[in-house]
Amino acid sequence: MAPKFDGLMALGFIFLLFACKSSPRQQENFPLPRIHAFDSFYTSFHSDSAYQMRHILFPLEGLPEAMDTARYGAVYYWDKETWRLHRPFDPADTTFVRQFQIIDSTLIREVIAHLMSGYRLERRYSFTGKDWQLIYYAPLRQPVRIEVEIPDR
Numbered sequence: 001m002a003p004k005f006d007g008l009m010a011l012g013f014i015f016l017l018f019a020c021k022s023s024p025r026q027q028e029n030f031p032l033p034r035i036h037a038f039d040s041f042y043t044s045f046h047s048d049s050a051y052q053m054r055h056i057l058f059p060l061e062g063l064p065e066a067m068d069t070a071r072y073g074a075v076y077y078w079d080k081e082t083w084r085l086h087r088p089f090d091p092a093d094t095t096f097v098r099q100f101q102i103i104d105s106t107l108i109r110e111v112i113a114h115l116m117s118g119y120r121l122e123r124r125y126s127f128t129g130k131d132w133q134l135i136y137y138a139p140l141r142q143p144v145r146i147e148v149e150i151p152d153r
């Protein structure tokens with residue numbers, strides 16, 4: 001009788017271990033910053049196409065689409081004519097996580113990362129003293145890691 005009981009206990013322990021494991025749904029998604037009413041701006045930006053277009057500083061600095069094979073100079077700019085409207089982030093989508101970094105009271109950096117691939121997009125917003133503007137956009141792409149070796153002196 002004891003070996004059967006030990007097997008059930010082990011099976012129960014394994015089940016409990018997996019049941020307690022944190023799920024992707026529990027990933028931290030940073031709440032919208034409230035500084036200078038950024039949260040209201042962000043909601044309007046993603047729900048009203050005319051509002052979005054008025055709050056982008058075109059030509060918009062950033063990076064091109066990852067699939068774009070054309071060669072560009074040191075800086076890439078998005079233009080108004082080819083801009084695709086951005087939709088709201090869905091916090092229920094457990095394959096992505098969103099983070100905000102408040103650089104200072106007038107600059108916010110947003111990163112949305114795909115948890116499985118490591119791909120991410122980045123947007124930067126600036127407060128002009130009156131309203132927020134999107135000032136930088138890098139679409140979903142694999143991040144580039146640059147290592148700099150500093151020689152001993």
